[in-house]
Amino acid sequence: xxxxxxxxxxxxxxxxxxxxxxxxxxxxxxxxxxxxxxxxxxxxxxxxxxxxxxxxxxxxxxxxxxxxxxxxxxxxxxxxxxxxxxxxxxxxxxxxxxxxxxxxxxxxxxxxxxxxxxxxxxxxxxxxxxxxxxxxxxxxxxxxxxxxxxxxxxxxxxxxxxxxxxxxxxxxxxxxxxxxxxxxxxxxxxxxxxxxxxxxxxxxxxxxxxxxxxxxxxxxxxxxxxxxxxxxxxxxxxxxxxxxxxxxxxxxxxxxxxxxxxxxxxxxxxxxxxxxxxxxxxxxxxxxxxxxxxxxxxxxxxxxxxxxxxxxxxxxxxxxxxxxxxxxxxxxxxxxxxxxxxxxxxxxxxxxxxxxxxxxxxxxxxxxxxxxxxxxxxxxxxxxxxxxxxxxxxxxxxxxxxxxxxxxxxxxxxxxxxxxxxxxxxxxxxxxxxxxxxxxxxxxxxxxxxxxxxxxxxxxxxxxxxxxxxxxxxxxxxxxxxxxxxxxxxxxxxxxxxxxxxxxxxxxxxxx
Numbered sequence: 001x002x003x004x005x006x007x008x009x010x011x012x013x014x015x016x017x018x019x020x021x022x023x024x025x026x027x028x029x030x031x032x033x034x035x036x037x038x039x040x041x042x043x044x045x046x047x048x049x050x051x052x053x054x055x056x057x058x059x060x061x062x063x064x065x066x067x068x069x070x071x072x073x074x075x076x077x078x079x080x081x082x083x084x085x086x087x088x089x090x091x092x093x094x095x096x097x098x099x100x101x102x103x104x105x106x107x108x109x110x111x112x113x114x115x116x117x118x119x120x121x122x123x124x125x126x127x128x129x130x131x132x133x134x135x136x137x138x139x140x141x142x143x144x145x146x147x148x149x150x151x152x153x154x155x156x157x158x159x160x161x162x163x164x165x166x167x168x169x170x171x172x173x174x175x176x177x178x179x180x181x182x183x184x185x186x187x188x189x190x191x192x193x194x195x196x197x198x199x200x201x202x203x204x205x206x207x208x209x210x211x212x213x214x215x216x217x218x219x220x221x222x223x224x225x226x227x228x229x230x231x232x233x234x235x236x237x238x239x240x241x242x243x244x245x246x247x248x249x250x251x252x253x254x255x256x257x258x259x260x261x262x263x264x265x266x267x268x269x270x271x272x273x274x275x276x277x278x279x280x281x282x283x284x285x286x287x288x289x290x291x292x293x294x295x296x297x298x299x300x301x302x303x304x305x306x307x308x309x310x311x312x313x314x315x316x317x318x319x320x321x322x323x324x325x326x327x328x329x330x331x332x333x334x335x336x337x338x339x340x341x342x343x344x345x346x347x348x349x350x351x352x353x354x355x356x357x358x359x360x361x362x363x364x365x366x367x368x369x370x371x372x373x374x375x376x377x378x379x380x381x382x383x384x385x386x387x388x389x390x391x392x393x394x395x396x397x398x399x400x401x402x403x404x405x406x407x408x409x410x411x412x413x414x415x416x417x418x419x420x421x422x423x424x425x426x427x428x429x430x431x432x433x434x435x436x437x438x439x440x441x442x443x444x445x446x447x448x449x450x451x452x453x454x455x456x457x458x459x460x461x462x463x464x465x466x467x468x469x470x471x472x473x474x475x476x477x478x479x480x481x482x483x484x485x486x487x488x489x490x491x492x493x494x495x496x497x498x499x500x501x502x503x504x505x506x507x508x509x510x511x512x
Contacts, residue, residue, distance in 0.1 A: 001019075001020060001055075001058050001059075002017070002018070002019045002020075002024075002050070002053065002055045002056065002057050002058050003017075003018055003057070003058055003059045003060070003061060003439045003440070004016070004017050004043070004046055004047070004057065004059075004060045004061070004222070004224075004439065005018065005060075005061050005062075005063075005255075005435040005436060005437070005438035005439025005440070005441075006039060006042060006043065006060070006061070006062045006063065006435055006438060007062075007063040007229075007252055007255050007256075007432075007434035007435045007437075007438050008031060008035060008038070008039060008062070008063065008064045008065055008066075008252075009031060009065065009252055009275050009276065009434065010031060010065060010069075010275065010276060010277045010334050010335065011030070011031060011275055011276020011277055011316070011317065011318055011332075011334050011335045011337065011409070012028050012029065012030060012031055012275070012276060012335070012409055013028075013029050013030070013031045013032075013035075013038040013039055013041075013042045014026070014027070014028045014029075014042065014409075014431070014432040014434055014435040015027050015029075015042035015043060015045065015046045015432075015435050016046065016429075016432050016435040016436050016439050017046040017047075017049055017050065017439075018436070018439045018440065019053050019055065023429055023436065024046075024049050024052055024053065025045065025046045025048075025049035025052075026046070026429060026432045026435070026436075027042055027045040027046060027432075028409060028431060028432060029041050029042050029045075030335045030337075030338060031334075031335045032335070033335075035066070036212055036213075036216055039062075039213070039216055040216050040219065040220065043216060043217070043220050043222070044220055047220050047221070047222055056224075057222065057223075057224045058224060058225075058509075058511060059224050059225045059226070059227060059509060059511075060217060060222060060224050060225070060226050060227070061226075061227045061228075061229055061235050061438040061439055061441055062213055062226070062227070062228055062229065062238075062438065063228070063229035063248075063251045063252055063255045063434065063435075063437075063438045064209065064213075064228065064229075064248065064251075065252060066205065066209045066248075067202050067205065067206070067209075067245040067246070067248050067249060068248075068249050068250070068298070068299075070202060070205055071103070071198060071202070071298055071299035071301075072299050074102050074103055074106040074299075075106070076205050077106050077107050077201040077202065077205070078107070078147045078200070078201050078202070078203065078204040078205070079107060079108045079109070079110075079145050079147070079201075080107050080109050080110075080145070080147045080148070080149060080197055080200040080201050081109065081110040081111075081112070081136075081140040081143075081145045081147070081148045081149070081200075082095040082096065082109055082110070082111045082112065082148075082149050082151070082193070082197055083112045083114065083133065083136055083148065083149070083150045083151070083165060083169070084111075084112070084113045084114070084151050084152070084189075084193065085114055085115075085116040085117045085128065085133075085150070085151070085152035085153070085161045085162070085165060086113065086116070086117045086125070086151075086152065086153045086189065087113050087114060087115040087116070087117075087126070088115065088126065089117070089125065089153065090113070090153070090189065091113065093190065094111055094113060095109070095111050095113075095151070095193055095197065096109055096111070096194070096197060097190075098190065098194075098301075098302060099194075099300070099301055100299070100300040100301070103299060103300060103301065107197070107201045109197070110139065110140055110143060110145055112132075112136035112139075112140075114128075114129055114132035114133055114136065114165075115127070115128070115129040115132060116128035116129060116152060116161045116165075117152045117153035117154065117155075117161055118152070118153055118154045118155075118157060118158055118160075118161065119153075119154065120154055120157070121498075122154070122157050122158050122452055122496070122498070125153060128161050128164060128165075130164070130168060133165050133168045133169065134168055134172065137168060137169045137171075137172040137173060138172060140169075140173060140176075141172055141173045146173065146175055146176050146177055147176075147177050147179075147200045147201065147203055147204065148169055148173075148176050148177070148178050148179070148200060149178075149179045149181065149193070149196040149197045149199070149200040150162050150165050150166055150169070150178060150179070150180055150181065150196070151180075151181035151189065151192060151193040151196055152165070152181070152182075153189055154187070155180070155181055155182035155192075156182050156185075156186060156187055156192075156448075156449045156450055157187075157449075157450040157452070157498075159180070159182045162180045162181065162182055163180070166178050166180060177200070177203045177204075177243075179196045179197075179199045179200045179203070179244075180196070181193055181195070181196035182449070183244075184196055184199060184244065184246060184305050185303070185304055185305045186304050186305065186448060187450075187500075188304050190302065191295065191302050191303050191304035191305075192304065192305070194301050194302055194303050195246055195298075195303040195304070195305045198246055198298065198299075198301060198303070199244060199245060199246045202245040202246065203242070203243065203245065205245065206241070206242035206243065206244075206245040207242050209242070209245075210226075210228070210238045210239060210241075210242045213226065213238065214226060214238070225237070225475075225509070225511065226238045227241070227441075227443075227475065227509070228241035228242070228248060228251075229248065229251040229254070229255055229437075229438045229441060230247045230248060230251055230254075230444070231247055231248065231249055231250045231251045231254050231306065231307055231308055232247075232254065232288065232289070232291070232306060232308070232444055232446070232504075233254050233255070233257065233258045233288045233289055233308075233437070233441065233444075234441050234442055234443055234444040234474075234506065235438070235441040235442070235443055235474075235475070235509070236443065236474040236475060237474060237475040240473065240474050240475065241474075246298075246303075246305070247306065249298060249307065250307060250308050250310060252273075252275075252434055253273050253280035253282060253289075253308065253310050253312075253434075254282075254289050254308050254437070255433075255434040255435070255436075255437035255438045255441070256271065256273035256280070256407050256408060256433045256434040256437055257271045257273065257282050257284055257288075257289045257308075257437065258287070258288070258289075258437035258440070258441060259407065259432075259433030259434060259435070259436035259437030259438075259440075260273075260284070260405040260407045260427075260430075260433050260437075261284055261287045261288075262433075262436060262437065262440055263405075263407075263427040263428075263429060263430065263433060263436065264403075264405055264425055264427055266284065266403060266405065266425075267284060267285075267286050267287040268284055268285060268286070268402075269283075269284050269402060269403040269404070269405050269425075270282070270283055270284070270392065270395065270396065270402055270403065270404045270405070270421070271283070271284055271404070271405045271407065272388065272392070272404060272405070272406055272407070272408075272411075272414055273407050273408045273433070273434070274315070274316060274317065274406065274407070274408035274409070274410035274411050274413055274414060275316050275317070275408050275409065275410060276316045276317045276318040276332060276333075276334055276335065276337060276409065276410065277314075277316045277318060277319070277332040277334050278312045278313060278314060278315065278316050278332075279312070279313050279315045279316060279388075279408070279410070279413075280310045280311070280312050280313075281310065281311045281312075281313070281391055281392060281395045282308055282309060282310045282311070282395070283309065283395060283396075283397065284405075286484070288484070289308040289309065289310075290308070290309045291306065291307070291308060291309060292307045292308060292309040292310075293309075306446065306448075309395075311391055311394060311395050313387055313388075313391050314328070314329030314330035314332075315328065315329065315351065315384060315387055315388070315410075315413065316332055316351070316410050316413075317337065317350070317351060317352045317409055317410030317413065318332040318333040318334050318335075318336075318337040318340075318341070318350050318351075318352065319331070319332045319350060319351045320332060320333065320348055320349065320350060321349045321350060321351060321353070321354060321380055322349075323349045326376060326379055326380050326383065328351065328380065328383055328384060328387065332350075333346075333348055333350060337350065337352065341353055341364065342364075342368050342369050343356050343363060343364025343365055343366065343368050343369055344364045344365075345364075345365070345368065351380075351384065351410070351413055352364075352410070353369050353372075354369075354372075354377055354380045354381065354384075355412055355413060356369055357369040357370070357372045357377045358377050358378070358381055360412050360413075361412040381415075384413060384415075385415045385418075388413075388414055388415065388418055389418055389419050389420075392404065392418055392419075392420060392421065393419065393420050396420055401420055401421060401422035402420070402421065402422060403421065403422050403423050403425055404418055404421040404423070404424050404425065405425045405427070405430075406424055406425065406426055406430065407427075407430040407431075407433035407434075408430070408431065408433065408434070409431045411426060411430050411431065442476070442506050442507060442508055442509070443471055443474050443475050443476035443506070443507055443508070443509055443510075444471055444474070444476070444484070444504060444505065444506045444507075445466075445467040445468060445469065445470030445471025445472070445473070445474060445476065445481075445504070445505050446467055446470065446502070446503070446504045446505075447463045447464075447466045447467040447470065447501070447502065447503050447504075448500070448501075448502040449463070449500070449501065450491065450498055450499070450500050450501075451463065451498065451499060451501055452496035452497060452498035452499075453496040453497070454497070455497070456488065456497075456499065459488065459499055459501050460486065460488060460501060460503070462501075463486075463501040463502070463503040464483065464486070464503050464505065466503075467483075467503040467504060467505045468481050468505050471505050471506070471507055472510075475509055475510055476506075476507035476508065476509065476510055477507055477508050477509065477510035477511075478507070478510070479507075480507035480508040481505045481506070481507035482505065482506060482507065483503065483504070483505050484504045484505060484506045485502070485503070485504040486501075486502070486503050486504075487501075487502050488500065488501045488502070
């Protein structure tokens with residue numbers, strides 16, 4: 001199978017062309033301010049090698065930071081409407097009550113709280129007031145808002161209220177883009193509601209981003225199915241992914257971890273992905289990133305949904321070093337490293353300059369950092385080693401030494417020995433591990449919800465059926481699907497033998 005994988009990072013845009021297990025072409029170009037011109041340059045380079053082998057191009061997979069950046073920068077976000085079905089409860093904590101003020105202003109929400117929802121045992125809290133939902137939908141329509149997030153108490157237990165509310169809203173606003181909280185988040189109303197609102201605010205950007213990538217592919221003459229990478233190490237058809245842009249959060253480091261597994265053949269290891277601005281430390285389990293099972297903050301917003309368990313640290317190839325104190329970060333020159341770093345003729349001292357001065361890597365003009373005090377260089381390297389060691393230890397879950405795979409364009413910053421690591425692995429093509437992870441990704445489907453009034457076997461079977469259907473909808477070949485993870489937890493305080501079931505299946509891309 002021949003594929004192109006692209007990963008758009010804050011500093012570099014990487015691309016690879018793979019044919020089966022062989023890397024045919026690769027390139028790393030600085031990420032451009034407008035993003036798309038850098039993507040086109042990377043695409044054009046690897047596309048020029050497609051004819052090197054007789055097989056046609058099967059697919060293009062792109063990992064992008066567009067959606068994360070939009071939240072962090074408070075830009076390109078759509079106005080949203082929030083409908084919470086929970087009254088008479090929750091009135092003292094309205095939707096988005098815990099959002100940073102600048103992000104709240106950026107989405108300028110319309111907020112409606114209506115009667116309905118369910119108790120923790122699945123029984124109705126109060127009857128759903130459909131007239132209140134119609135009134136809210138009418139006001140939303142009149143305001144010209146088309147992006148709506150609907151949340152209800154304990155909707156992962158029963159989706160009845162959210163489903164009915166969506167029907168009513170669509171009958172009044174046929175063009176509405178609706179996000180239901182039960183399709184994204186877990187138990188915990190505020191966190192689940194938050195991720196639904198973030199998703200709603202990003203759906204317009206998702207549509208325009210996908211169209212921009214399609215245009216770029218067409219301009220270069222590439223005619224192949226187009227996928228976006230997800231934060232569980234898989235991909236989904238671009239149009240499917242655009243409807244749920246939050247699943248692309250943290251997909252870059254996830255791609256790097258999958259690429260690290262591919263390059264080393266290890267399925268269980270720690271990975272540090274060193275970019276130009278930050279390093280992300282994560283754990284591979286069975287060849288996929290360990291999933292976070294706690295609160296994850298995105299742009300200052302509390303969420304609880306599918307995210308990789310990553311620890312970002314302010315150490316990258318473009319991280320600024322204070323020439324007076326030796327303090328490292330958190331600022332970075334990012335994609336401007338070729339203009340601002342000392343070894344490239346700039347005036348800013350970066351970690352890359354320190355590495356060149358120490359003889360760890362060759363880049364730029366080493367004579368431009370010869371004036372650095374060797375003692376200062378060694379002290380700065382010691383601080384960098386301490387940062388890596390401390391955060392690596394924090395992410396380990398075993399007292400035993402485990403392998404550490406160093407990938408990313410700034411992997412040279414990782415020392416050869418790290419306390420707690422059995423070895424530090426450096427492999428060829430580690431600099432484009434993120435694009436490689438994108439190129440070789442599969443398609444997954446996941447279900448994480450509460451089932452009741454059925455046996456354990458029935459609950460597991462129902463969850464697997466839903467997960468398989470989700471995978472096929474995302475572009476998987478039904479015949480290739482296999483169960484990757486399955487877990488169930490009985491919930492003693494709920495009636496009807498209730499249990500939370502999580503099933504994840506994975507399969508190859510369908511080209512049928």
